[in-house]
Amino acid sequence: MASQFSFLVLHTVLLTYLSSTLAMYSEGYFRLEVLFTHFDNTDGKIFNGKRCDAMTACDPIIYAYIDLEEPAAPYPGKAKRLRDFQQLVSETGKNVIIMNAKMVKDMCIPVLLHQQKAVAVRAEVRDRDYFTPDDLIDEFDCRFNFIPKPGSLLESATGTWSSVQSCQAINRPNKISLSFRWRAYPIMASDCGYTVV
Numbered sequence: 580m581a582s583q584f585s586f587l588v589l590h591t592v593l594l595t596y597l598s599s600t601l602a603m604y605s606e607g608y609f610r611l612e613v614l615f616t617h618f619d620n621t622d623g624k625i626f627n628g629k630r631c632d633a634m635t636a637c638d639p640i641i642y643a644y645i646d647l648e649e650p651a652a653p654y655p656g657k658a659k660r661l662r663d664f665q666q667l668v669s670e671t672g673k674n675v676i677i678m679n680a681k682m683v684k685d686m687c688i689p690v691l692l693h694q695q696k697a698v699a700v701r702a703e704v705r706d707r708d709y710f711t712p713d714d715l716i717d718e719f720d721c722r723f724n725f726i727p728k729p730g731s732l733l734e735s736a737t738g739t740w741s742s743v744q745s746c747q748a749i750n751r752p753n754k755i756s757l758s759f760r761w762r763a764y765p766i767m768a769s770d771c772g773y774t775v776v
């Protein structure tokens with residue numbers, strides 16, 4: 580009797596868990612995380628080939644914006660002004676940065692199973708100067724496609740990171756690089772500010 584009861588309880592718990600997971604997934608809301616890992620501007624130059632600073636290495640500030648709205652548009656897409664971007668990294672006297680700089684954005688327009696959602700992360704890197712306006716080092720488009728798979732249903736709140744990918748530099752491609760990983764995992768409608776009935 581007791582074991583029958585605990586079986587029933589377990590059964591109910593499992594069903595509740597599965598249906599909530601299914602509901603969560605079927606709504607198609609996801610949290611997207613982008614992790615910048617590596618910036619390399621070994622020769623210490625800005626967008627026009629001049630040096631960042633006369634005597635020292637660059638002082639890079641990395642700004643980024645996850646563009647879900649106009650991902651197919653050329654740079655900078657939806658991020659029209661510097662204040663649209665989020666400042667992620669600021670370093671002094673470094674041409675190369677190894678980092679773990681993460682940004683997060685919720686995808687609150689549902690992406691359904693096997694649909695493809697294009698994403699473009701816009702990044703702008705500037706050289707901080709204290710007595711003159713900051714110099715533009717380069718601008719980057721970091722593009723990828725997110726396609727929810729049936730496996731997404733079973734992923735925990737962590738998801739799996741992509742392999743390391745390269746952004747496309749707008750001004751000095753092949754001379755400067757910015758790399759990243761990304762992942763996406765299901766979230767609840769309430770995370771998007773929607774009321775669940």
Ligand SMILES: [Ca+2]
Pocket residue numbers: 630631632706707708713714
């Ligand atoms: Ca400078």
Ligand SMILES: [Ca+2]
Pocket residue numbers: 631632637638706707708709
């Ligand atoms: Ca500087």
